Amino acid sequence: MSLEVPPSAQPHCAVHPDVLAGGTCSRCGAFVCADCVRFPLGSERVFCVACSKRPEVDYLEAFRLEHWGRRDSWAWTVGMLTLSLLLGVFLSLASGGAPSRKEWLFSALYLASVPVGGAFFLGRPWARPALVVTPLVLALGAGVLEPAQRIHHLLSALPFMFVAVLIHRDVRNRLFFRQPVTPGALAAMWNRLRNNPIARQAFHFGLSGLLMPLLSPLAVVCGVVGLFRVKPQAHPPIGRRGQALAGIVLGVLSPLLWVLVLLPYLDQHFGLVRKD
Template identity: 45%
Template sequence: MVSLVGVTPRCALHPEVEAGGTCQRCGGFVCEECSTWVMGVLYCAACSLRPEVNYLETFRLKLWGRRDTNAWLVGVGTLGVLAGVLTALLQGAWPMALVLLGAAVVGGAFYLGQSWARTALVFTPVVAGVAGAAMFGPALLVGGFLLFVTALQIFLDTRNRLFFRVDVSEKELRRLWDLRVNNPMARHALSLGFTTFIFPVLGPVAVVFGLIALRKVDSRARPPIGKGWQAVAGILLGVGGTVLWLLLFGPLVKGFLERLPA
């Protein structure tokens, strides 16, 4: 847009105020009051609310308060713990029944999204492991430690934190978005490319997936579509794995066919 000489650009919404910049999406002039920065890019107020512009916020709201895989696994595990409580009661092992009941309460609260249960889940394996070791021997400490490590990983998981409505940084949110949303076809192509070295029939599939993913790559789109290197790697691995199998087994197949009676 070319402005007339001597004419100062004015804000589209506030004509009496000089513009301090232009929206990177629609090109409209904006003043300081109307300027909205989204991930380091200047937009007007209307464009900043569009889901393709503020795609990380749209992604966050989509997952906010929704159960993730870990919540469902804890919920299923809680049912198993409740079965253990019933077994312990039938056998008259009241101390163990109380320990398992406490673990079941924490697991149920975790599944329901109670904030206190997120921290309690980390310490529950420690308490259960120490109590189990006191009653049945130190071997249960190993199981308690392994469950503690698993619970700690769940506690730190970005997706699970969104389920509990815990704020996460833009960097963590971008990493999760990149893993789940950003050109998943490229990731599938890479996985299939590696699998080709075990199952060569998947080689052509890896190549097709990689070509489709590569065509989608557009770093200037909103949201940006990347992972071109994964698409290329999937193609190369798919071709390489197929060629390797042909070189290894091609002569064997040829010799077998030559020995067949005419």
Template identity: 40%
Template sequence: MNAVPLAPALAETRCPAHPEHPILGACKRCGTFFCEQDRHTLHGEDYCASCAERPELNYLEAFRLRYWGKRDTWAWLIGFSAIMRLISAPIFLRMPDGAGVLSGLVTLAGAVVCACFWLGKPFSRLGLCFLLVVELLVDAFTLGPNTLIRSAWPLLVSLAIYQDPRNRLFFQEHLPPETLQKLWHQYANNRVARLGFILGLFGLLFPPAAPVGLMCSIIGLRRVNPTANPPVGRKGQAIAGIVCGAAGLVLWTLLYFTLRY
């Protein structure tokens, strides 16, 4: 969407902050005039520099900063793996006849890589994948090729971690706007509706979850506002949560009275 149109007389007016540039439009929020140097476009709307920094307008940037350099679940799990590897490495190294020396050295190296991953060292993202490739080959050499399929699962998980956008924010990697938008939708967009949908589904198997899921879904549906900034979505999940929660209540109530009477 273009900037707020200007009258012909104002079109030749110079920007107060940058006299060498003409005014291009007015901020959609506060009405301040801006030039090309001041204009910031967010979600199809033009704003001045000060308004563009407000978290309620630039919600994707606020979301990025919230998780920038913050450890995610993967970081904590791999940090715990570093401790387990440190405990396991001496066991391999003390095996008789040096049978576990190779595995012990690889396990010890893995502890270092996992610790660096927990500390947020950039090289450890790719290092984790390389480590698991080495472990896969070592297992095939020491235990036989039958272990390849079993050992391949950790490697596949490491590749998924490498591509995980939330984990990339922990390592302070910049994400494309489209990826950041999807991540915001996953973590921040109407979490009550998402919780209600999950509890509604769970309520079909576990009776106490059904009324909680129904209540959360109703609250989530009332919060839906696509025109807000940031927009509040998940209308479909809220409706599905209401249906599942209500169905769970009806089914478990009928089952209760059927068994009782």
């Protein structure tokens, strides 16, 4: 006699009735086969295909879609800078007497960057790489117009090149341009923006409170609220317990430090308290 269960009595995949199931979805309980089983990033549970697409399950995908094609602060910054550049060039040409040939050439050079800035603001794909090379092109162009100042122009362009590279690598800005981002980069961005930000704020207030004791009560309040929000078992998991606790501890300690140590010290050396 065999104890083996006949294949007809074994559970089959809810989507593929011919295939034996290997497990069940932790949300809806449906049987899933090896092809249908899903492990969303950041989750230790198993889901079926349909459930894995739900925003509360695949929260990183929902987070990505939330920012997909939406203008970020870098795009606004570049747009505003482009507008100010345009105004600046026109005002400098309009003010004073007739512009010299060199002034015309410099104006034309700077105006050449306006389409790049405008296209960047509008999210045109070509503007992403163009923005990275624009400061260098402007510096080289200025060097041609003023050969004696070539090094000076290149050096003044360096900070702009640095920021342009930062923008190019920024995950939030990539999402505005509908560029693919790695799951790890998306998870890091989610962690920065959504993982218990009030607990992180508590920590920052706590540190600042060492210099500005008026911020200490804020550190304690944010720390307590942040501590209540910590839920490592939830999906998505909410962490930063350490930062919430650090905020509370610093928030309590720094007023004590000021009253017991710093105020007597300042009084002794600078006579803050009037002596009768």
